[in-house]
Every structure is written in structure tokens, then in C-alpha cells.
Amino acid sequence: MSVDVCEAPHCQLVCENSSFLDEENSLVSLVQQLHFNYKVSLLIPDCSSAPSHLDSVINSFSSFVLIKNMPVSEFIDKDFLETAVYPGSVCALSYRTRIGEDNCVALMPNGRLRLSLDRHSYHLLGIEGKVSKFRSKGRHIVSVDLTDSSMAPGGRGYDRLLSGLTCRLPLTSDFLLSHQQGVQSCLKSLLSRYDWSELRPEVSTKVLHQLTCPSDLGSCDAYSVMDWLGAVDAGISSSSIGSSSSFLSTYTCPGPQRMATTALSISVSGFLLPHHVQILIMEVRQFLEQSSSPWASLTVHGFTDNVVSCCENEHGRLRGGVNFYTLLMSKGHDYKLLIVTGSHDSCSP
């Protein structure tokens, strides 16, 4: 497939206006289906300090583990299957592997093991898979349901996968791994065999002063809103915004504008799970009801090199790997959801 260098990277933007009270809103399923999240950014205007309960919720996000040079065959180890995969409490993602270039591996909480392999590795592995939708000539996707009866230890499917991962294609990689009940307590035997380190999500809290912001976020178009949120998140200073005659930049805050005396910006990055995001959404909603802040925005970025996007569809990256959603919450139960996926994504709302 050739790349059209005359065109800018394509993205798909889905906008949804709904309510938390609507039972059919797609927010819950979207949050649950994006298993691997890299960063969550929260912006609350007219707020000068993080409320204590929000702080404690963020600091209680579970730690995750970085395991070095672990063979992929460990995911089908009998002990690991019994303690982690079958209960549905573990997820893992290969670290520092580039989708579309390297072999990437993801293990989802539902027990599905997904491998994105180059052609040579795919043929060596010897397990049936599918051709990648985005790179038909050089990439294959292998998806195995480890909870299926055919993949029970001793079964034909299990033996074939085991021999593939141990003899024909002994893939190893660094992995980010998280377990709902705590990695150290539940995966002792696995961790004892490899070099690993326990890590906590990195939290950064900033109080912004004299922030020029749109007076009515709901009336701005989605692109302007996301550009403005990006400008705030990137730390683009106020002097660069709102000055259309500047030599350096003509970017301005979408109008009409107002000046927020203070605004709270929190970002959490690491290996974040869906239930972290769900808890954070609930806490922010509660905070909005009690505070004077008119709205809050929560942006969740997925891993660029993830093997899956939402609905367990294939995720790819050509020049972008864009994979995030922004939730704009106002007082009450209404929200606006903006989902952005790249050209190599088949994410459907």
C-alpha cells in the first residue's frame, strides 16, 4: 500500500451528545472496551486546588508492572492461566514495540491473546490468523481465546500454540502488565522468573492562572474545542493564545472568550485500566455538582502501538496512531463525547 504524501493524515471524529442517565449511551461501553490507556488528562476551570477525594482516587490507581524479556509463551503457562487469565483479571501489552513494524502482543481481560505479526513470524508461528486490514502484504493478526475449551492445557489447539511460541517462534518482549487484585500478590511465580519492576502511574497537577477559555464550550465546534484543550494540555502559554497579530502564532482561543482566574489541570500517565477511568468520571461528576466550575473535560489517550482498538477491532498506525476520546461534562447529567481515531483504526462508536 502506498502512502499518499500529498494528503494530511486522515482521522475520524465522532461526536455524541448524550446523558449519563440514558441507558443506551455509548460511553460506558467505550470506556470498558478500551483496555489499554496511556494517559488521562483532566481540566476543570474555576478550580484552584484538587479536591481531596479526587486526589485520593487518583493516588489509589493500582500499580502496574514492567517485565523485561518475557517470552509470550508465559501467557499460556498453566499456572498463569489458572491464576490470572481464567478469572479475567489481568491484561498485558508489549512495551516499546511499534505496531506495523515490530511484532506486538496484547492480552485482554477477557482472555483473548492478540498478536500482530510480520509475515515471516506469522508463517513460523503456524496458527491461523487474518491478514491485517491496513497492511495486507506484510502483516497478520492472530487472535486466540485462551478461555475457549480448545485452548485448555492438553488440548490440540493449546499444544499447537505452545509449540509455536516455544519452538517455532519463541517471541520475547518487555511487557506492561496489570492485575486487578495486585500483580505482586497474584503473579509471584511469574515475577520470580524475570527481571521486573513495579511502577505507579505518574500524576502531574498544575494550577493555571488567568486562563483564556471559551465562555460556552458547547457552542464551539468540536475541532476548535479539541485544539484549545490540546493547547492547554501542551502548556502553550497564554501569550501565544489570543494574539492573532503575533509573528509567531495566529492561534486564538475560540470565542466568545472569558478569563478563568484559575483552572486545575491533572494528568495521569502510565498503564491505566478502564475501571480507573470509570472511577475518575464518577468522581468528577460528583465534584461538578458541588463546585462552581461550569464544566470539566476528561481526555483519555490509548496506546499508539496498541494491537486492538474498541470493540476488539484492529488498531494500526501509519503516520498517526491517533486513538483518544474526550468527555466534556457539564453540571447535571449531560455530556458531549468526542472520539477520534486514525486512518488505521476500525473503531466504531
Added chain:
Amino acid sequence: MKGVSTQKKSTGYQRVVLKNSAPVLENESTRLSAVEFKQFIITGLKILYGEVGAALTFDVLKYDEDSRTAFLRVPSRGLVKLWSSLTLLGSYQDQACAFRILQVSPFLLALTGNSRELQLD
């Protein structure tokens, strides 16, 4: 009430944001201010595309003088011109230099969440 709309960017106007590093310079101690940085890029556009190319409007949204990293914003019709002129800019004040584009996206928000920047070891 629930409303869902899907939009694909039309080919009319589209903002594309680049996150790139400023020149890797032969002499690391050379410092560029934000204004000098933008002027340097304009010079590159002029060399490659002439006066018309130099008239391409782009914004330096953010520039870090220490790491020489910048966020640039350009209309999509100007992406190829800007990207190619950055690629071919090879010297600054008689010093060899090179630009490295880190990330390109239609959304500035996408540039703030690149998991490839995650450093855990």
C-alpha cells in the same frame, strides 16, 4: 436525547499540527530564540519554494529553547511544503543541522498523548 454525528474532514481546510524538534545543530551550544526559529523555517521555505512558498502561513504554537522542540500548526494544503522544507534544511549559520519530525496529527490534543514518549526504564 442522544445525537451522534460522524465527520470526516473535508479536503477544504484542515489544520495539521506538527510536533518536531528544532534543528539538531553541529554546535550544540548555539541557541535559537522562537523568532529566529520561525525565521529559519521561513528561510527554508523560501529556498525550496521561492517567495510563494515563504508566504505559507504557519504558527509556532510553542517553542522550548532548551530542548529545541516546537509545536507547529499549518493548514493541510501546506503540510507537504512545510515538511519537505524542514527535511531539506541542512544548515544554519554555516553549521550542519537536521530537523526531526516527531509527530503529525490533525488534532493538537493528539500530540499531547503520545505513548511512545513513555519512559519507564
